[in-house]
Amino acid sequence: MNWEQLLSLKRQGDKNKRLRKEQDETRLGFEVDYDRIIFSTEFRSLQDKTQVIPLSKTDFVHTRLTHSLEVSVVGRSLGRLVGKKILEKHPNLKDSLGYQANDFGAIVASAALAHDIGNPPFGHSGEKAIGEFFISGEGLQYKDQLTNKEYQDLCDFEGNANGFKIVTQSRQGREGGLRLSYGTLGAFTKYPKESLPKKPTNAISDKKYGFFQSEKESFIEIASELGMIKRGKNEDISFARHPLAFLVEAADDICYTIIDFEDGINLGLIPEEFALEYLINLVRDSINKKKYTQLENTQDRLSYLRALAINTLINEAATIFLANESAILKGEFSLSLLDKSKYEAQISDIISLSIDKVYRCQEVIDKEIVGYEVIKTLLSSYIKAVNNNYYNETTAYDRLLLNNLPKTINYNSDSEYERLLNVCHFISLLSDSQAIMHFNRLKGVI
Numbered sequence: 001m002n003w004e005q006l007l008s009l010k011r012q013g014d015k016n017k018r019l020r021k022e023q024d025e026t027r028l029g030f031e032v033d034y035d036r037i038i039f040s041t042e043f044r045s046l047q048d049k050t051q052v053i054p055l056s057k058t059d060f061v062h063t064r065l066t067h068s069l070e071v072s073v074v075g076r077s078l079g080r081l082v083g084k085k086i087l088e089k090h091p092n093l094k095d096s097l098g099y100q101a102n103d104f105g106a107i108v109a110s111a112a113l114a115h116d117i118g119n120p121p122f123g124h125s126g127e128k129a130i131g132e133f134f135i136s137g138e139g140l141q142y143k144d145q146l147t148n149k150e151y152q153d154l155c156d157f158e159g160n161a162n163g164f165k166i167v168t169q170s171r172q173g174r175e176g177g178l179r180l181s182y183g184t185l186g187a188f189t190k191y192p193k194e195s196l197p198k199k200p201t202n203a204i205s206d207k208k209y210g211f212f213q214s215e216k217e218s219f220i221e222i223a224s225e226l227g228m229i230k231r232g233k234n235e236d237i238s239f240a241r242h243p244l245a246f247l248v249e250a251a252d253d254i255c256y257t258i259i260d261f262e263d264g265i266n267l268g269l270i271p272e273e274f275a276l277e278y279l280i281n282l283v284r285d286s287i288n289k290k291k292y293t294q295l296e297n298t299q300d301r302l303s304y305l306r307a308l309a310i311n312t313l314i315n316e317a318a319t320i321f322l323a324n325e326s327a328i329l330k331g332e333f334s335l336s337l338l339d340k341s342k343y344e345a346q347i348s349d350i351i352s353l354s355i356d357k358v359y360r361c362q363e364v365i366d367k368e369i370v371g372y373e374v375i376k377t378l379l380s381s382y383i384k385a386v387n388n389n390y391y392n393e394t395t396a397y398d399r400l401l402l403n404n405l406p407k408t409i410n411y412n413s414d415s416e417y418e419r420l421l422n423v424c425h426f427i428s429l430l431s432d433s434q435a436i437m438h439f440n441r442l443k444g445v446i
Contacts, residue, residue: 001329003086003093005227006242007103008183012168012176012218021098030106033184034072037114040178042166043068046116048431050123051260062263064116064123067255072113074314075251079108081318082247086325104244110180111187111248118163120428121435122371129375130157130424138380142420150417152195153212154424160191162428164211168218171408186226186242189219190249193238203334204249205241214421229331240331243321250317250337258309261350264358265302272298278353279305282346283312316341374439375427381442382423386411390419404438 009018009029023029037043046064083104093099120126133139134154143151168177191210199206211219216237223239232238264270280287286308295301317337327333338347385398390412405411409422
């Protein structure tokens with residue numbers, strides 16, 4: 001892969017090539033991507049979607065919105081650090097083509113801002129609830145009507161693939177979705193493969209999948225334009241990652257490692273003495289002990305250690321990326337950046353404590369149970385209404401339900417797969433509170 005292609009400013013529908021040196025420096029194309037994402041309705045709904053604690057009303061606990069904003073800030077710093085060194089190593093990018101270090105920052109920040117835009121309500125348990133509906137619930141009846149890959153899309157409903165659908169899918173008056181630059185779309189796609197085969201290798205980019213069958217052709221076009229390396233065998237679609245996707249992943253890893261841990265402390269789920277010890281172990285080389293001892297309360301001590309920890313891991317991730325740039329461009333780098341970190345043991349300790357004390361706490365488990373029931377009920381009701389409508393068997397109740405569906409999504413496709421996927425997509429766009437509101441209506445609760 002080469003950086004000139006990877007930094008493509010092309011957008012869906014473009015007839016002419018967009019050159020970096022012709023860009024308006026006051027409104028750079030990659031920065032336009034950021035603006036389009038942050039003003040989208042899909043992004044705004046993240047303010048009421050689960051990060052760690054479902055349906056939390058506590059103001060200091062992160063939602064998907066605050067998490068995404070923080071990941072974008074970390075991503076911007078990572079991109080700029082890396083971009084500065086890349087331009088020094090490949091001066092033609094700057095001297096002849098006009099690229100700047102901030103371009104790398106803008107791409108990573110935009111992709112990071114959108115990285116959770118496709119997550120359904122109730123976090124990862126929402127993804128699992130949709131999948132189980134088709135694996136062992138009412139949705140199992142559709143298996144024989146779908147191809148293996150279509151069925152797998154539903155069984156392993158993936159927020160990353162749904163996010164790609166959100167930012168690229170066309171509809172009347174909005175051709176090309178948000179029309180993001182191809183460079184940003186490449187960096188956004190952490191898992192540049194389809195749902196089958198599952199985990200064909202141990203490479204981090206094969207851990208999940210990044211696009212549904214409905215967006216497969218769009219992704220192939222983008223990957224080809226960016227010069228991403230094709231890896232899939234026969235008819236299987238898989239590519240090596242866009243290099244900047246490693247930075248997007250690292251920004252997310254840094255934030256959820258440190259900030260989910262911080263949420264656990266603020267909620268009283270992780271004792272202060274454990275928390276501060278674990279964070280100090282991570283920043284031992286950079287902590288100003290005199291300044292630290294002057295901090296009089298837990299919140300100030302925690303904020304100081306959090307800032308140091310994030311800065312430490314940003315520099316660490318950038319260093320690892322630059323040391324492995326050649327392998328990354330060849331598609332031969334198979335780990336996440338922080339998997340090669342000298343702080344891997346400290347990171348692992350923090351994550352293990354978060355899993356034990358936060359992700360598996362009773363409040364999370366109880367609310368995930370609620371989420372499963374909500375999503376199962378919504379899927380059952382709306383899929384039945386959509387299919388009854390398609391086969392001209394609509395009841396009066398079905399017609400009432402159909403009025404709840406947005407006109408922007410096609411529920412009358414001749415493809416069973418697209419009808420099912422689009423109902424899942426509709427439910428994925430609901431916030432946690434909206435999903436519960438729909439559920440209550442179906443149960444006759446006003």
